[in-house]
Amino acid sequence: MTTIAPPMPRAGPVEWLLATDHKRTAARMATAAFAFFIASGALALLMRSELAQPGLQIVSTDTYNQLFTMHGSGMIYLVVTPLALAVGLYFVPLQIGAADVVAPRLTAFGFWLYLGGGLTMYSGFLTSTGAGKAGWTAFYPLSGEQASPGPGMDMWIIGVALAVAGMTLVAATILLTLLRQRAPGMDLTRLSPFSWSMFFTTTMTVTSFPVLVVAMGLLLADRNLGPVFDTPGGPATYQNLFWFYGHPVVYVMFFPFLGVVADIVATFSRRRLFGYPLLIISLFAFTGLSMSVWAHHMFATGQVNNQYFSLTSTALAIPAGVEYFDVIATMIGGAILLRTPMLFALGFLALFLIGGLTGIVVGSPPIDYHVHDSYFVVAHFHYTLFGGSLMGAFAAAYYWFPKVTGAMLREWLGKVQFGLLFVGVNLTFFPMFLLGYDGMPRRVADYSPSAGFTGDNRLATIGAFVIALGIAVFIANLVVSLRSRRPAGDDPWEGQTLEWATSSPPPRLNFNGLPPIRSYAPLLDERERAREER
Amino acid sequence: MRRGALMFGAWGLWVGAWATTLAIWGAALVPLLAFGGAAAAAAIAAGYLVVTAPPADPPRTLTESSAAPPVVAAGVVLAANGLAFGLWLVLIGAEVLAFGVGLAIAEQRRVRAR
Amino acid sequence: MALAVETNSQEFQGLFTLYMVIGLVVAALVLGTIVYAVIRYRRRDGMTPREARGMKPLEAAWVLLVGAVVVVLIVSTFRTEDRVDAVSADPAQTVRVLAFQWGWRFTYPGAGITSTGSSQRPPTLVVPAGEPVRFELSSRDVIHSFWIPELRFKRDAFPNRVTTFDMVFDPGVTTTARCAEFCGLDHDQMDFQVISMEPADFKRWLQSHERSAARSRGGA
Numbered sequence: 001m002t003t004i005a006p007p008m009p010r011a012g013p014v015e016w017l018l019a020t021d022h023k024r025t026a027a028r029m030a031t032a033a034f035a036f037f038i039a040s041g042a043l044a045l046l047m048r049s050e051l052a053q054p055g056l057q058i059v060s061t062d063t064y065n066q067l068f069t070m071h072g073s074g075m076i077y078l079v080v081t082p083l084a085l086a087v088g089l090y091f092v093p094l095q096i097g098a099a100d101v102v103a104p105r106l107t108a109f110g111f112w113l114y115l116g117g118g119l120t121m122y123s124g125f126l127t128s129t130g131a132g133k134a135g136w137t138a139f140y141p142l143s144g145e146q147a148s149p150g151p152g153m154d155m156w157i158i159g160v161a162l163a164v165a166g167m168t169l170v171a172a173t174i175l176l177t178l179l180r181q182r183a184p185g186m187d188l189t190r191l192s193p194f195s196w197s198m199f200f201t202t203t204m205t206v207t208s209f210p211v212l213v214v215a216m217g218l219l220l221a222d223r224n225l226g227p228v229f230d231t232p233g234g235p236a237t238y239q240n241l242f243w244f245y246g247h248p249v250v251y252v253m254f255f256p257f258l259g260v261v262a263d264i265v266a267t268f269s270r271r272r273l274f275g276y277p278l279l280i281i282s283l284f285a286f287t288g289l290s291m292s293v294w295a296h297h298m299f300a301t302g303q304v305n306n307q308y309f310s311l312t313s314t315a316l317a318i319p320a321g322v323e324y325f326d327v328i329a330t331m332i333g334g335a336i337l338l339r340t341p342m343l344f345a346l347g348f349l350a351l352f353l354i355g356g357l358t359g360i361v362v363g364s365p366p367i368d369y370h371v372h373d374s375y376f377v378v379a380h381f382h383y384t385l386f387g388g389s390l391m392g393a394f395a396a397a398y399y400w401f402p403k404v405t406g407a408m409l410r411e412w413l414g415k416v417q418f419g420l421l422f423v424g425v426n427l428t429f430f431p432m433f434l435l436g437y438d439g440m441p442r443r444v445a446d447y448s449p450s451a452g453f454t455g456d457n458r459l460a461t462i463g464a465f466v467i468a469l470g471i472a473v474f475i476a477n478l479v480v481s482l483r484s485r486r487p488a489g490d491d492p493w494e495g496q497t498l499e500w501a502t503s504s505p506p507p508r509l510n511f512n513g514l515p516p517i518r519s520y521a522p523l524l525d526e527r528e529r530a531r532e533e534r
Numbered sequence: 535m536r537r538g539a540l541m542f543g544a545w546g547l548w549v550g551a552w553a554t555t556l557a558i559w560g561a562a563l564v565p566l567l568a569f570g571g572a573a574a575a576a577a578i579a580a581g582y583l584v585v586t587a588p589p590a591d592p593p594r595t596l597t598e599s600s601a602a603p604p605v606v607a608a609g610v611v612l613a614a615n616g617l618a619f620g621l622w623l624v625l626i627g628a629e630v631l632a633f634g635v636g637l638a639i640a641e642q643r644r645v646r647a648r
Numbered sequence: 649m650a651l652a653v654e655t656n657s658q659e660f661q662g663l664f665t666l667y668m669v670i671g672l673v674v675a676a677l678v679l680g681t682i683v684y685a686v687i688r689y690r691r692r693d694g695m696t697p698r699e700a701r702g703m704k705p706l707e708a709a710w711v712l713l714v715g716a717v718v719v720v721l722i723v724s725t726f727r728t729e730d731r732v733d734a735v736s737a738d739p740a741q742t743v744r745v746l747a748f749q750w751g752w753r754f755t756y757p758g759a760g761i762t763s764t765g766s767s768q769r770p771p772t773l774v775v776p777a778g779e780p781v782r783f784e785l786s787s788r789d790v791i792h793s794f795w796i797p798e799l800r801f802k803r804d805a806f807p808n809r810v811t812t813f814d815m816v817f818d819p820g821v822t823t824t825a826r827c828a829e830f831c832g833l834d835h836d837q838m839d840f841q842v843i844s845m846e847p848a849d850f851k852r853w854l855q856s857h858e859r860s861a862a863r864s865r866g867g868a
Binding site: 015017019021100108111112113120154155162166175178179188199200206208211233284285287288289291304305307509 | 537604607615
């Protein structure tokens with residue numbers, strides 16, 4: 001492909017909003033997701049401040065219920081999912097040698113739906129009854145018009161439907177781009193681990209997300225038109241529909257970051273990824289199987305087939321084990337450089353391990369009968385989502401910021417941030433395992449002083465502020481690195497994949513020419529060939 | 535393109551295998567419909583792509599910028615919010631949506647004309 | 649007192665210990681390998697990475713090991729679950745539990761005893777120890793969850809449905825239990841007390857409360 005590509009012009013604000021280039025849409029998505037991250041994170045700090053001691057010191061119970069609803073909703077619908085897809089939207093076309101995505105305007109439309117949905121959800125705070133307050137899951141009948149009257153809950157439902165619909169469109173275009181826009185020579189067997197992870201992430205998205213949009217439509221109808229879930233089996237039906245989306249979404253939030261971690265570990269170990277074919281098979285198996293585990297969220301209802309869902313949930317350990325093996329085996333025999341992206345990748349591996357293993361634990365119904373709906377589960381999913389997805393997101397940020405902006409992030413600030421987050425995540429979420437095991441339920445604004453929960457809650461609150469400090473360091477790094485730029489060049493990390501074969505940032509149509517593509521690490525091939533020729 | 539679609543289809547069949555297992559083992563109808571539907575949708579979409587095999591990377595004109603996506607989206611968002619606030623907002627949203635669709639059509643014409 | 653059947657907490661403990669031991673071993677193995685790799689293969693001057701060498705037999709062994717662990721976990725889980733979910737033909741006592749926003753009502757049918765609580769006055773659930781107690785759980789409004797942390801067990805309470813299950817209590821239990829499913833404003837105010845008694849003491853408790861309930865009929 002020999003497109004003469006003009007360099008990327010500096011964009012004015014109108015241009016920045018209206019540009020259809022996939023890179024600009026992805027930048028808009030990542031920016032919006034980061035803004036929602038700060039907002040939803042602030043809610044968490046308020047929650048943690050309230051929970052540090054027994055008694056209601058800062059907010060009322062009603063406000064607290066809105067806080068945890070909007071914290072969870074924000075993080076899942078508006079932060080980590082869009083961030084995961086934005087990273088794919090920016091880098092999949094680059095890694096496959098394409099000039100742009102398949103339907104750039106449709107993709108942009110998906111972004112704006114997501115943004116509009118998020119603003120709709122948050123605008124609930126401005127209504128008389130407040131924002132949605134039935135949890136990010138909005139179980140029926142709690143989310144019905146009797147138990148949750150008022151426009152805030154309706155806006156939450158509408159906002160969720162819009163945001164999830166938007167994300168579905170973005171994922172669909174990424175998938176179609178992977179199918180149709182690969183450069184000549186970019187066979188499926190030459191996709192990078194990251195691009196493969198995006199392939200399967202988008203298959204999960206397009207098949208499960210629409211079910212949530214339908215569920216939200218039915219919920220809105222139940223609230224405003226006539227009974228839909230108001231039957232003896234209705235509440236369980238709602239949960240089945242919700243969780244059919246609600247489980248795959250956590251893998252949508254995870255797999256892109258596992259993919260970029262695999263790319264990073266290979267690059268910073270200066271080796272090809274170990275076990276590529278088996279990794280692809282495990283991604284295929286894992287993501288397909290992950291569509292079959294959803295009712296493990298419903299073990300305590302007594303209304304689902306506990307045996308089937310515990311079997312599928314526990315079986316996930318097998319492909320997960322393969323992925324860990326391949327990534328670690330890549331390091332063994334390599335020449336590892338501990339730059340910030342690699343540190344975050346290692347943090348991801350360590351912390352997600354704890355999240356994943358405790359996931360196997362709660363996948364056993366007799367164990368789940370105790371820890372379900374307790375802080376044990378809160379700890380489990382924060383290890384996977386923060387320790388996993390978000391640490392992976394920061395790994396991606398440090399790895400790819402130079403490509404997107406042309407400037408390097410400060411290494412020492414990155415290391416400080418890593419230290420703060422690693423300590424903060426453990427300090428915040430590990431005590432929650434103990435709290436849940438000892439009987440503290442989730443979604444409570446307060447607890448009794450005699451329950452014995454105070455000490456661990458105080459630790460968790462301290463940890464939350466350590467995390468906040470780490471995020472502040474990241475923001476400082478962004479500001480410093482953009483103000484006082486250190487040019488990155490095309491390939492600051494000696495990368496292996498095609499995005500490093502173009503300028504930083506890439507031109508409008510991404511490439512001025514492509515190197516030969518003979519494996520999933522074309523640039524590594526080139527360097528080795530050049531070394532041999534010398 | 536075909537191989538990618540086949541991979542997507544194979545994935546759909548894998549999901550379908552698990553859906554069939556659940557159907558045999560026992561579950562309620564609605565979740566089975568969602569599960570089977572998801573598998574079928576993947577398999578059918580992939581099958582369509584394999585059979586029709588549209589040319590990969592056909593020549594196309596890329597726009598630089600477009601006002602249609604945010605305007606159409608604004609229309610949809612406003613109309614959707616109208617479901618909570620009343621018909622007046624649905625109608626305003628519909629107007630904006632129609633305007634945005636008009637922009638998109640005009641844009642397509644200009645692109646085709648080039 | 650020798651227990652004829654395992655209590656809920658005993659069933660949980662055995663299974664949880666198995667999972668924890670396996671989890672800790674796996675975690676130590678994986679984390680240890682990562683630490684080893686980072687230290688041993690840290691980039692030093694003149695260091696060139698090895699060609700990817702044959703670890704395939706090791707990988708196959710790993711997959712088989714994880715698969716075997718999965719089988720062990722599934723079998724143990726299924727076995728324990730069969731016992732925990734089992735519903736006895738002849739429970740020692742039946743208790744009807746009604747959850748509502750925001751309290752609990754316990755009814756002992758046959759004895760005509762009803763105990764309704766509120767957030768200010770948590771009700772007490774009295775049960776015999778060592779024998780299956782049948783619960784018929786329901787909700788008056790939204791979904792709640794009947795959670796006795798010390799017994800390591802909970803069940804969700806749904807409106808317009810009765811969920812039936814058995815529990816076996818340890819002797820000498822005096823504990824606070826609570827609602828585990830978020831149910832609105834005072835979800836965190838739905839505690840209740842649980843007391844288990846020797847079966848003979850429980851019979852006496854039933855009889856004395858039966859008599860006093862008969863005397864002051866009208867309890868909601």
